[in-house]
Amino acid sequence: MMQFIDLAAQYKHLKTKIDKRIQDVLNHGHYIMGPEVQELEEKLAEYVGVKHAITCANGTDALTLTMMVLDIKLGDAVFCPTFTFFATAEVVAYEGATPVFVDSDEATFNICPADLEKRIQATISEGKLTPKAIIAVDLFGLPANYPEIQKIADKYNLKLVEDAAQGFGGSINGKCAGSFGDIATTSFFPAKPLGCYGDGGAIFTNNDEYAELLKSYRVHGKGSDKYDNVRIGMNSRLDTIQAAILLEKLAEFPTELINRNKAADNYKKTLAGKYKTPQVPKGYISSWAQYTVVSADRDADIVNYKAQGVPTMVYYCKCMHQQTAFEMLDYQEGDFPVAEKLARSVFSLPMHSYMD
Numbered sequence: 001m002m003q004f005i006d007l008a009a010q011y012k013h014l015k016t017k018i019d020k021r022i023q024d025v026l027n028h029g030h031y032i033m034g035p036e037v038q039e040l041e042e043k044l045a046e047y048v049g050v051k052h053a054i055t056c057a058n059g060t061d062a063l064t065l066t067m068m069v070l071d072i073k074l075g076d077a078v079f080c081p082t083f084t085f086f087a088t089a090e091v092v093a094y095e096g097a098t099p100v101f102v103d104s105d106e107a108t109f110n111i112c113p114a115d116l117e118k119r120i121q122a123t124i125s126e127g128k129l130t131p132k133a134i135i136a137v138d139l140f141g142l143p144a145n146y147p148e149i150q151k152i153a154d155k156y157n158l159k160l161v162e163d164a165a166q167g168f169g170g171s172i173n174g175k176c177a178g179s180f181g182d183i184a185t186t187s188f189f190p191a192k193p194l195g196c197y198g199d200g201g202a203i204f205t206n207n208d209e210y211a212e213l214l215k216s217y218r219v220h221g222k223g224s225d226k227y228d229n230v231r232i233g234m235n236s237r238l239d240t241i242q243a244a245i246l247l248e249k250l251a252e253f254p255t256e257l258i259n260r261n262k263a264a265d266n267y268k269k270t271l272a273g274k275y276k277t278p279q280v281p282k283g284y285i286s287s288w289a290q291y292t293v294v295s296a297d298r299d300a301d302i303v304n305y306k307a308q309g310v311p312t313m314v315y316y317c318k319c320m321h322q323q324t325a326f327e328m329l330d331y332q333e334g335d336f337p338v339a340e341k342l343a344r345s346v347f348s349l350p351m352h353s354y355m356d
């Protein structure tokens, strides 16, 4: 049977290098914050084109640490797409703030700038919450419409966060995912475009003050050292072994990105007409975290593919406003017509860098 994401094929390709990197860590024994962590942070910052890359334990923590740095708290509104992975909205509620959901753009599946502005204006006129930030998501690997979103953030004096958990490797006119907004985050969950062999994440910023705060928050709010605690933080570091693995995967990543884009081109040629295939606006490059199509009869298509040994997945069959955990926000069916339609009709096909 075909693999949805073939991590075994990737490991086979990189085995000698990865095994050596892991063995190096076992030999030096610096399992926490070993030299590979700093080496990786330097290489990530260079790849993305930002001043600071700060690694952490996973993509959700990367967002949580970002919320802490931006001082998101009770009474604040943070705008994010309703059609995303749960963590994007979860981290907002975790700080006691209120996620305000935004509908999707039908062509790109990403947050719709026009609807974003409408929801900001509605929140301001309602006067109950303080608008603080926007979290845009690079859904399925395609960067969100940052040129438009940044204008809106500036107009309403909101911080902009890029959730690039799926977007690492994408770009807009040569500017890399991870470099948009005030702070960007990513995830190294194994199935993401750049994944490790466990949990991992990173935060990107050009802001020196944010970078210092992030380094403190990720180690128990440390001051001059770990036993001088100047603020309430958390324990969220990337393991040295994961950093070692990521160094080898990052070196191979540009080649892998080309392969994913070839696979996406082939899908497009083969499937155009049968489905609405994903649209990549001019100047944009997707990292193809998922190859997601819109189907007129999703259930039948999935059964049909399964019979042929082709695995499929549905990302996502429920929007955030439809989640039980967000019932208290009191949204109704029909509040986000585009996102609701996508949740009913999309499915994703196998996508990885080693497809033949």
Ligand SMILES: *Cc1c(COP(=O)(O)O)cnc(C)c1O
Pocket: 058, 059, 060, 061, 084, 085, 087, 088, 137, 163, 165, 166, 186, 187, 188, 189, 199, 200, 201
């Ligand atoms: C995967 C993902 C996250 C969370 O990353 P983890 O490493 O699993 O915690 C956050 N946002 C989006 C959009 C994701 O796809």
